[in-house]
Amino acid sequence: MDFSKSKALSIRIWGIITCFQGKYLPAHPKPLQDELLSSWLVRIAEANAVKLHTMSRMLFGFNYSPWIRDIGRHGPDIVINKIAEVTGTPVSRVRETTLHGYVGWVLRHMRISGQTHWILPVKSKSADRIGYGVQYCPQCLMEDEKPYYRRAWRIAFYAFCPKHGTMLRDSCPECGASIVFHRRDFNRDIDQAREIYQCAKCEADLRDVPPEKPIIYDQRVYGLYSALLNDFHMGCRKKFNLSYFEVLHQLCKIIVSTSNKNQLHEYLCSKIGIVPKVFELSKGGSIEELRIDLRYYIVSLGLWLLVFPKRRLKSAWKAKAVRYNLFLRDFRHPPKWFADMVWEFNRLNTCRKCNK
Numbered sequence: 001m002d003f004s005k006s007k008a009l010s011i012r013i014w015g016i017i018t019c020f021q022g023k024y025l026p027a028h029p030k031p032l033q034d035e036l037l038s039s040w041l042v043r044i045a046e047a048n049a050v051k052l053h054t055m056s057r058m059l060f061g062f063n064y065s066p067w068i069r070d071i072g073r074h075g076p077d078i079v080i081n082k083i084a085e086v087t088g089t090p091v092s093r094v095r096e097t098t099l100h101g102y103v104g105w106v107l108r109h110m111r112i113s114g115q116t117h118w119i120l121p122v123k124s125k126s127a128d129r130i131g132y133g134v135q136y137c138p139q140c141l142m143e144d145e146k147p148y149y150r151r152a153w154r155i156a157f158y159a160f161c162p163k164h165g166t167m168l169r170d171s172c173p174e175c176g177a178s179i180v181f182h183r184r185d186f187n188r189d190i191d192q193a194r195e196i197y198q199c200a201k202c203e204a205d206l207r208d209v210p211p212e213k214p215i216i217y218d219q220r221v222y223g224l225y226s227a228l229l230n231d232f233h234m235g236c237r238k239k240f241n242l243s244y245f246e247v248l249h250q251l252c253k254i255i256v257s258t259s260n261k262n263q264l265h266e267y268l269c270s271k272i273g274i275v276p277k278v279f280e281l282s283k284g285g286s287i288e289e290l291r292i293d294l295r296y297y298i299v300s301l302g303l304w305l306l307v308f309p310k311r312r313l314k315s316a317w318k319a320k321a322v323r324y325n326l327f328l329r330d331f332r333h334p335p336k337w338f339a340d341m342v343w344e345f346n347r348l349n350t351c352r353k354c355n356k
């Protein structure tokens with residue numbers, strides 16, 4: 001029998017098996033703590049000893065491939081409802097495996113296209129990825145009984161693991177390729193599939209990398225950053241809530257913005273006592289486009305301002321490191337304290353001009 005016939009037959013047999021098993025798949029593992037939808041789908045296919053594409057065709061039809069898009073971000077109903085049905089998992093729990101769970105906590109809206117605040121872009125190219133939008137903690141993967149990828153690893157400020165205190169990675173330590181764990185059985189037989197923790201390009205074990213401690217630019221900033229990631233990891237939204245993340249995003253946006261001519265960036269480095277790092281962004285580019293080390297650096301600079309927000313923001317404005325109008329540019333829902341502070345700068349600015 002030639003290969004295409006045997007492949008078609010295996011798809012048909014698998015379909016018949018699933019039909020006769022009732023509405024659940026023969027093996028239907030549940031999502032693990034904070035597991036990303038794509039990671040869970042890969043594990044479901046693996047548990048049923050079926051190729052990911054075969055399972056996708058059986059469940060979602062021949063005309064729909066979840067793997068040419070970022071399903072963690074889009075959370076399509078066709079996938080959510082079907083997976084809930086065949087694994088006996090409540091729809092609400094399946095939806096939690098997507099990044100939509102961060103709406104109202106870390107970001108206000110999930111955009112259909114374009115950049116969404118704090119969500120790392122994967123940059124799909126067919127079923128491949130050219131962006132570095134999937135990060136991982138080598139030690140978490142190493143300690144997992146069943147290795148899997150977390151939702152939190154798709155968030156731009158999540159640069160180090162609060163559990164292990166070490167930097168996440170956003171590429172293969174061997175060949176530098178993006179992390180594309182869903183390609184583990186692409187173009188190969190199921191018994192030749194790689195493990196979820198292996199690089200899809202060079203097959204290196206992604207966990208096999210020395211732990212790297214984050215650079216401490218400033219002790220207070222590092223303390224605040226650690227508290228933020230700890231609370232985020234625990235799901236605590238008391239201090240680090242939507243307002244907080246929106247202000248932090250706005251400050252990071254000004255730091256990387258070309259319209260501020262790098263002034264805030266240089267001011268912050270001079271205050272902390274470090275040499276400014278050089279980076280390039282596309283026009284209108286955002287912090288989410290940066291690789292992990294630079295993102296960690298920019299978020300650290302933003303957090304330096306938020307250690308004593310009112311005092312430090314005012315000092316930065318007085319030092320002419322930032323114009324007051326940039327604080328509110330394209331910021332639709334600033335928290336009251338932030339908007340009041342900017343209006344105060346505006347008032348002081350007007351008084352300054354009047355006294356001249």
Ligand SMILES: [Zn+2]
Binds near residue numbers: 138139140141162
């Ligand atoms: Zn970890």
Ligand SMILES: [Zn+2]
Binds near residue numbers: 174175176199203
């Ligand atoms: Zn590699």
